[in-house]
Amino acid sequence: MQITQNQHESKTKLLEAALRVIREKGYQATRVEDVCEAAGLTKGSFFYHFKSKEALALAAAEYWNEVTREGFASAPYQALEDPLDRLLAYIDFRKSLLRGALPEFTCLAGTMVQEVYATHPLLREACEQSISGHVATLEPDIAAAVRKYKVHGNWTPQSLAFFTQAALQGAFVLAKARGGPEVAEMMVDHLRQYIELLFHRNDGVAV
């Protein structure tokens, strides 16, 4: 069967395949052939779009940023008026994403950077920008909640935004170790409880 591929479509298929395969096997174990097979495309098509596996991974990190940025920006919780409500609903939204197979809900950037941080400077930088870019989207709500609820502490909105990502990245590591999302859900519950305690929003938590 001869199929005329739209070039844009085939590029997107390769990027989607990269997200799946790298999150399953890691960056180093992923071969160009694996990505082609997962995308249902040829190596000719691959090398038309990407000059190397590293070029694909860099493009996949950028694609990952776009997809996740849109996913969070259009999530229902963004409509909540109170900044603390939005932050807590973001945490709940993250918990709701812990479904399905591990490669479907874990993080491309967090997975790749574990392997490549010392050996692939461009990939490390792409992963850093991916994580820090997402952190930056949380800072305004945290800063607004700090002002509104007059919370004072030896920490910054940015550091708390990073901590939400540390807890999630660590939750993914534990989920991979234990072979399922249950432990990650417990970790997100602790993260939520920490934010409730920080902002004295203790309703529903009997501590």
Place this chain on the structure above:
Amino acid sequence: MQITQNQHESKTKLLEAALRVIREKGYQATRVEDVCEAAGLTKGSFFYHFKSKEALALAAAEYWNEVTREGFASAPYQALEDPLDRLLAYIDFRKSLLRGALPEFTCLAGTMVQEVYATHPLLREACEQSISGHVATLEPDIAAAVRKYKVHGNWTPQSLAFFTQAALQGAFVLAKARGGPEVAEMMVDHLRQYIELLFHRNDGVAV
């Protein structure tokens, strides 16, 4: 120069080298040759002790458990009488370990499991046992602190013990992304603050 290697010494050298190289490059990118070079030993010596890279990694995980178990069991903070003091001092001890190069203070099990969880079941299990084994050493102090300070909540000592590891594993991921330990130190500060809030030990924290 001809050196007669003590077999036990050469095995330990290979295990120490595996800890360094795998934490730097990841499991997949690590070649038997890299480990031999880092250990200053031949491939003959390697294959005398280990039948494959996976066998080395499994032994390295067990060796990692022994080394870290001894390191924590003999740390000065274990002498503290109060279980909450011990738990907080454990957190401070973890912070004090965030020194030097990234491969020196990050976690072998957390690094490996990111890559191998779906493809190497025995290695995943070894990483899981490593992490859960360390978690189990924290549970008694958390349980004792919960009893002593009459803390009630919708969480278990085990889940909080796992959360300390999630925060640390996530801190390592962020440190790798950002190329240094500073962000990891901030994350450990948040973890300490969470535990202080949970146990109403708010002295020194102005929240």
